[in-house]
Amino acid sequence: MSHSTAPGTARTPDDKSNEDSGSDGSDDGSVDVRVPRARAGRGAGPVAGGAAAAGVTGRVPLRVRLRRDRVLILMTLPVVLLVLVFNYLPILGNVVAFQDYDPYISDNGVVSILNSPWVGVEQFQRLFADSAFWDAVANTLVLFIIQLVLFFPIPILLALVINSVIRPRVRAVAQAVLYLPHFFSWVLVITVFQQIFGGAGIIAQNLRQRGYEGFDLMTDPEVFKFLVTFEGVWKDAGWGIIVFLAALTSVSPDLYEAAAMDGANRWRRMWHVTLPALRPVIALLLVLRVGDALTVGFEQILLQRDAVGPGAAEVLDTYVWWNGVRNQDFSYAAAAGIVKGVVSLGLVLAANKIAHLMGEQGVYKK
Amino acid sequence: MTTPPAEPAANPRAAVRTGPWAAGPRPVWEEEPSRAGLAGKGIVLAGACLAVLFPLWIVLVTSLSSKQTIQEAGGLVLIPRGITFIAYQELLSGGQVTRAALISVAVTLVGTAFSMTVSVLGAYGLSRSGSLGHRWMLMLLLATMFFGAGLIPTYLLVQTLGLTDTYLALILPSAVSIFNILVLRGFFMGISAELTDSARIDGAGDLRILWTIVLPLSRAVIAVITLFYAVGYWSAWFNASLYLSDQDMMPLQNVMIQLVQKQEPPVGLGQAIRAGELSQLAVQMAVMVIALLPVAVLSPFVQKHFKKGMLTGAVKG
Numbered sequence: 001m002s003h004s005t006a007p008g009t010a011r012t013p014d015d016k017s018n019e020d021s022g023s024d025g026s027d028d029g030s031v032d033v034r035v036p037r038a039r040a041g042r043g044a045g046p047v048a049g050g051a052a053a054a055g056v057t058g059r060v061p062l063r064v065r066l067r068r069d070r071v072l073i074l075m076t077l078p079v080v081l082l083v084l085v086f087n088y089l090p091i092l093g094n095v096v097a098f099q100d101y102d103p104y105i106s107d108n109g110v111v112s113i114l115n116s117p118w119v120g121v122e123q124f125q126r127l128f129a130d131s132a133f134w135d136a137v138a139n140t141l142v143l144f145i146i147q148l149v150l151f152f153p154i155p156i157l158l159a160l161v162i163n164s165v166i167r168p169r170v171r172a173v174a175q176a177v178l179y180l181p182h183f184f185s186w187v188l189v190i191t192v193f194q195q196i197f198g199g200a201g202i203i204a205q206n207l208r209q210r211g212y213e214g215f216d217l218m219t220d221p222e223v224f225k226f227l228v229t230f231e232g233v234w235k236d237a238g239w240g241i242i243v244f245l246a247a248l249t250s251v252s253p254d255l256y257e258a259a260a261m262d263g264a265n266r267w268r269r270m271w272h273v274t275l276p277a278l279r280p281v282i283a284l285l286l287v288l289r290v291g292d293a294l295t296v297g298f299e300q301i302l303l304q305r306d307a308v309g310p311g312a313a314e315v316l317d318t319y320v321w322w323n324g325v326r327n328q329d330f331s332y333a334a335a336a337g338i339v340k341g342v343v344s345l346g347l348v349l350a351a352n353k354i355a356h357l358m359g360e361q362g363v364y365k366k
Numbered sequence: 367m368t369t370p371p372a373e374p375a376a377n378p379r380a381a382v383r384t385g386p387w388a389a390g391p392r393p394v395w396e397e398e399p400s401r402a403g404l405a406g407k408g409i410v411l412a413g414a415c416l417a418v419l420f421p422l423w424i425v426l427v428t429s430l431s432s433k434q435t436i437q438e439a440g441g442l443v444l445i446p447r448g449i450t451f452i453a454y455q456e457l458l459s460g461g462q463v464t465r466a467a468l469i470s471v472a473v474t475l476v477g478t479a480f481s482m483t484v485s486v487l488g489a490y491g492l493s494r495s496g497s498l499g500h501r502w503m504l505m506l507l508l509a510t511m512f513f514g515a516g517l518i519p520t521y522l523l524v525q526t527l528g529l530t531d532t533y534l535a536l537i538l539p540s541a542v543s544i545f546n547i548l549v550l551r552g553f554f555m556g557i558s559a560e561l562t563d564s565a566r567i568d569g570a571g572d573l574r575i576l577w578t579i580v581l582p583l584s585r586a587v588i589a590v591i592t593l594f595y596a597v598g599y600w601s602a603w604f605n606a607s608l609y610l611s612d613q614d615m616m617p618l619q620n621v622m623i624q625l626v627q628k629q630e631p632p633v634g635l636g637q638a639i640r641a642g643e644l645s646q647l648a649v650q651m652a653v654m655v656i657a658l659l660p661v662a663v664l665s666p667f668v669q670k671h672f673k674k675g676m677l678t679g680a681v682k683g
Binding site: 303 | 600
């Protein structure tokens with residue numbers, strides 16, 4: 001818009017309730033329109049452009065808002081574009097699940113999609129008839145349950161212990177150390193484990209040198225699920241403390257004092273004050289975990305898939321990766337991806353519903 | 367119920383303990399901790415910290431040990447003896463690992479700068495509620511937290527866009543994290559509107575307000591989010607394994623997979639290892655130290671801001 005559409009009348013601060021006649025007679029081209037954006041609970045803002053047009057009702061016209069907010073819109077544009085291209089555009093690509101997609105028809109993916117034959121739900125039928133797919137589903141769910149039971153409570157316990165420490169220096173050091181592994185890459189974490197617990201790792205080497213039999217935890221399908229969970233605990237249990245500590249700092253000390261005056265000892269105070277304060281956070285994180293049940297550490301497991309073998313290490317994500325990227329069976333893998341996505345979305349919604357029924361807020365409000 | 371001491375000074379042990387490790391103020395109504403309780407806490411915390419630090423110690427010490435030391439210790443070196451930097455010298459004297467490390471540094475710097483620019487602008491643009499399109503743009507971003515397009519379509523898209531075998535493929539597809547943007551936005555929204563409004567009266571535009579008022583007030587959260595992005599780029603390996611086919615373009619994490627997981631000696635160092643001058647184990651551990659050093663050095667500086675950052679973003683959502 002090359003012309004300033006500045007109306008001669010100025011507006012009052014609240015652009016929702018308030019008005020402008022819509023006429024924009026003055027075309028002086030240089031007036032900078034500054035209509036204050038509405039802010040909840042805020043009264044006067046700067047009013048530019050002249051006298052207040054009291055009593056006129058209606059909405060600020062689109063053109064004026066566009067001109068007023070153009071800088072903000074331009075600022076947001078890059079992220080919106082990135083998300084549209086890399087998060088929304090690929091959703092269209094899921095049509096290959098209903099095709100027999102042949103990537104070699106052309107160099108261009110879109111042209112290949114347009115020229116590949118449609119096969120309806122054939123890929124899904126293939127998928128559901130494949131026992132390897134159901135094995136991957138079973139592995140995913142077993143791993144999810146193991147992680148839920150063995151991982152989930154640990155950050156809560158650690159947070160309770162740290163919260164009960166009143167020496168600031170001890171707290172700071174413990175937190176710094178426990179947060180650290182979260183920032184290591186999965187490649188590094190698994191490599192560390194391999195160097196220590198692997199067949200060529202230092203413990204096994206040392207045992208062999210002393211005449212004992214070595215061992216190799218890293219390639220053992222029997223212990224794989226626990227190994228993966230243990231790696232996860234090592235990497236992220238410390239990081240998980242943060243959100244619980246944050247919840248605990250928001251508990252009013254008055255509650256503890258009142259409980260103490262009523263004769264509650266430290267354990268009673270933990271039971272009746274601390275734990276109820278954590279309840280919403282625990283519920284929220286449980287909902288998030290359940291919604292994410294079909295995603296159990298893609299990078300982590302993919303890195304160990306070769307060593308352990310797909311029998312124990314194949315989860316849904318690696319199944320998609322193996323069939324799509326490795327075997328170039330794009331349509332089949334995309335179908336598996338769609339099934340996973342749809343079930344995951346259903347799980348989020350269901351888990352959230354349950355959280356609401358339990359009287360918690362969940363991820364989003366009702 | 368025992369009567370609590372009226373004043374902290376009445377607590378004999380509090381008077382004894384001073385210095386940086388001294389206890390903070392204990393509420394007057396709280397009991398003195400029992401010996402067993404203190405010991406239990408100490409064991410839990412010390413055990414957890416040891417579990418984190420011990421493997422890192424082993425990695426560091428082994429990387430600094432000579433082949434002879436490692437052999438004598440049966441691979442398990444606990445205490446450094448005769449420290450040598452030979453593994454680092456060999457790795458960082460211009461071979462495969464040097465190149466990969468430089469690539470990782472470059473991708474991390476460029477990627478983080480790009481991600482931060484886009485995220486800060488976007489978060490600020492979305493933080494002024496009531497602006498045009500603010501609501502639906504926010505919805506558009508939020509929705510992506512509930513579903514993803516899936517691996518295969520994303521892979522096909524990156525191919526179609528011609529990003530394969532370019533470093534852009536390591537940056538663009540995962541350039542912004544919606545979670546990080548929400549954290550930034552939450553923080554920006556907490557900045558007093560009187561402040562920004564007064565700047566507006568003085569004639570400052572949105573960009574100027576962001577640069578001169580909002581950013582200086584948001585140093586803590588900016589530091590945290592920068593670290594998150596930087597660590598993300600530094601740790602990434604999967605995009606490179608998907609989209610890069612040229613081994614010479616691979617970043618450090620991917621080279622580490624090759625060297626350590628697949629037990630291949632680094633290109634150019636095989637000779638030295640076979641000749642027995644260099645321990646394969648020390649070389650592997652040295653690569654790991656190179657990979658973890660930047661993260662281990664940087665994150666403690668930002669650590670004190672973590673809680674604030676997570677609180678404004680995650681809990682408020």
